[in-house]
Amino acid sequence: EAGVVQSPRYKIIEKKQPVAFWCNPISGHNTLYWYLQNLGQGPELLIRYENEEAVDDSQLPKDRFSAERLKGVDSTLKIQPAELGDSAVYLCASSLAGTGYNEQFFGPGTRLTVL
């Protein structure tokens, strides 16, 4: 069974440039999460989708970050414009449902470097 797929795995951009990350969750998983992980820290939730609806985006910096999951399957996270402080690993995860006992499956992440 394929796991959570993310692309690209690595991205280097200049500050003020736009960047986009793509995630394909495990088939059948209705819930999709985007996390940000800074070096030496645990992942922090940016946004959670239940199907195509963003049900928790309280931690998403909406001035420069946006996300979409148009058909309730794959998702894209965008940053425009990128800042130096956005350098981090962006993780995508999925689960069967957003309830307290369902395991989240994480992808390998996209490591973003902003120069």
Added chain:
Amino acid sequence: DAKTTQPNSMESNEEEPVHLPCNHSTISGTDYIHWYRQLPSQGPEYVIHGLTSNVNNRMASLAIAEDRKSSTLILHRATLRDAAVYYCILSGATNKLIFGTGTLLAVQP
């Protein structure tokens, strides 16, 4: 959201048991206790979870204190591949995981 407290780092020898502690004194009655681990350059992976009773699976055991204010993840025989950051996390009905900085486990051959 209830928080957890874990040691920053621990060391173990290969093939010996490892007990990773976690304190969660503000846990609520409906919070699940989750353990995830993150190997270098990988995303976190699920290890085990529980609510009130001790739990066992192929990876580990979870021992939960009777008052639920603490728990211990037990790796029965550590291998070099178990070297990772281990996160103890509480979550409610929304399955929202709030990661701390975890415990960095080093396994010596």
